[in-house]
Amino acid sequence: MGLFSFIKEAGEKLFGAKEVEQAATSGAPNVAELNQKAADAIKTYIEQQNLGVIGLDVGFDGASGKVTLAGSAPSQEAAEKAGLAAGNVASVSGVDNNLQYPAGTASQYHDVVRGDTLSAIAKKYYGDANKYPVIFEANKPMLTHPDKIYVGQKLRIPAL
Structure with a gap:
């Protein structure tokens, strides 16, 4: 799937990000432990989404803010959602999504900006604001x- 970039300051706050970043930049002896703690928190968050990913392995590098995902997803949709769940965590700037999945059609991605609504996004991509439920469903359970x-x-x- 490749590497996706995210806004590092936005997202779910799952772990002590400042602590991880400071340890990574200062070369503190507990960097590996803090990175593993963050990776475990991200893994738990992905697993709570009930996407059916098997053998999920999550790595986190606090210095770069990069998450690496490995394992097997039941579908391209599940793999994409797992990548988004990992990326939409505070202090994550990129996700290298290496999840394996059966072949399917590729989705597009949209970075939310000020003033966006799901209706406006649906209008932009589908030409119909009333198709916002398609985007909502495609991003569940991250969107509630x-x-x-x-x-x-x-x-x-997702493609229609």
């Missing part, structure tokens, strides 16, 4: 309500 999107969040825009 169509009105709860935030600036910097990356959304999956």
